Amino acid sequence: MRTQVGIIGAGPAGLLLSHLLHLRGIHSVVLERRGREYVESRVRAGVLEQGTVDTLVESGAGERLLREGLPHHGIELRFGGAGHRIAFEKLVPGRAITVYGQQEVVKDLIAARLAAGGDVRFEVTDVVPHDMDTDRPYLTFGGERLDCDFIAGCDGFHGVSRPSIPAGVLTEYEREYPFAWLGVLAAVPPSTEELIYARTGRGFALHSMRSPEISRFYLQVPVDADVEDWPDERVWAELRARLETVPGFTLATGEILEKSVTPMRSFVAEPMRYGRLLLAGDAAHIVPPTGAKGLNLAVADVRLLTAALAEWYASGSADLLDGYSAACLRRVWRAQHFSWWMTTLLHTFDGEDAYGERLQRSYLDYVTSSDAAAATLAENYVGMPY
Template identity: 65%
Template sequence: MERTQVGIVGAGPAGLLLAHLLHAEGIDVVLLEARSRDYVENRVRAGVCEHTTVALLRDLGLADRLDREGLPHGGFSLRFDRADHRIDLAALTGRSITVYGQQEIVKDLIAARLATGQAIEFEAADVALHDLDTEAPRITWTDRDGRARELRCDVIAGCDGFHGVSRPAIPAGARTFYDHTYPFAWLGVLAKTPPSHEELIYARHERGFALHSMRSPDVTRLYLQVDPAERLEDWSDARIWDELAARLSVDGDFTLREGPLLEKSITPMRSFVTEPMRYGRLFLAGDAAHIVPPTGAKGMNLAVADVRRLAPALVALLDKNDTQLADGYAEQCLRRVWRAEHFSYYMTTMLHRAPDADPFADRLQLSQLRYTASSTAAATSLAENYVGLPFD
């Protein structure tokens, strides 16, 4: 049987950043990932990094490529009533966001870990967690060569996402799920074309929500609100571009730049929280513990906030047998999680057209948007949540 201090399940942003933080403090880590390196480095995910996330990566010396290739944004547009209404993040908060794909952060973190001589066990199959309520939890798996492996740990960190094995390993009686499913989904496309606008556009339209984002100066990310039952094969490239043009249209100077579609997907929208985020010697972080709809751009940033709090808690626990931070981990994380859940719900319900919305609900939605765009107080509240609240 192999031995380590912390076994981390999942090599996404949460698991990789946690491994980096623990290694810097001299904590021994084994990092397992079910997928291949190529898969995790190229799966397109979120692209908005909060001010606090960027600052942390810079402090850790992990932001060289982010600073070279990331796209700083000092604001974004709320588009409704056929007009742009800019939320000036920099003026309202003194902070900004950076557009830099999650997969790029994953590449940077993998490179940083491998540069220190630390391995990542990719393509770990049949991962299972055992003895979580003891001081010697275990992880079993089958490695890429087909060998059965077993790892004894002091602590296990479950960073393996919503569909991973970590959260289900907690006994049903020791966990509570809070779940909300939205009556719409996002049809997302990646287009080989320069962005049509210098900043993100969140558009509320009577035909449904649309989002204009970007991944680089030459690649645009775009989304359409659709029914969850829609099928990709029913959405031709021409239909997608026509619908985007309709929902992003304004009375003014705006031209939607079209180009070849590199990728299409349909993603359901949900909010989900597990309480608590700890069971025995298992600590959950990131999507393993909570999901937010992407409207508020909080998913990856919450994962970063989780492990920033988890790392010092584990160092204190393992180096000094000090349990205070570990015992408070779940409660402290959940304060931020629920704030992000509320903000994401607010952004989602303010911008999406509910399928059963009556004219009264439509007018309320427009009233909220108009107030947000015209009130400094309302715009500041939106802006400070969007750029990222302080970690502490």
């Protein structure tokens, strides 16, 4: 078998790359180790930047997003017994976020690829990239071989793409945080119209949503927390304690559909290219979810990679391919800093002294009273322009 671009991973990065390449007349094959039902149901991020929404709509895969997504024009920072709204419409006019689950994005992209006759293969075993440092790379999987011009590693942090790069090529930067998030999906209408980021002495909490009927919550928990230690009653009690801190706010409760614990980590691998293997999305970088940047960074990577490959096929020029890693990493490090900043601003740290807590409170007061400081938060949150 032969294709122009072999893509490892059928998450948002791999599927969107395949679809954007198709729109440029470039053939690809997507290989995914999980089944279609699994990739369409795994709950991940749900906050889409303005640029991500625009990209999906322009690609033709955004019809349901526009119909069912929930546009938000602000977020609330809740601390010290009061709520403070960061108003996007005032601070970054014309730009917003849209709440729409990652699994819904994946469903839309799979449907778009299959409708266009795309080659997306699920439950593919033993994928291995070969000869990435030559002009004849290829992939083996399940006893088969796929020759290609380029390989795109879009298979996430635990995938095979990045570990296939020889030792010593990549420089890896990493930071682990001393806490985790307990994520909760509940069949309950949201108690708020916009996301609430709450900083309390008990720890951080986030009230988000996935639809008018489904809410998403996060609680800061110890890094070694076991989901079995968090029965539903304890979850709701802790969410009420951290969110019902302003007059008149009552948290709606209901059936919990899913619970999981996610460690908090920052990671970047440089460069994002090794010969004819190009990394995109979580295969190259991950961020703590506080800033809602993971999926959005993957989309930004894919936009740049599509343009670079399209230029190579159209003219033979490798200029954009040669600049791919540096171009991606400029945005990646901006998002890394923003995600680190949001995380350290809103979470409690074991052993933190009173001085550190006062610094957090000082900056929270500043960012909610200064338009200049609030605009910096808003600009980064809705996504820096492409």
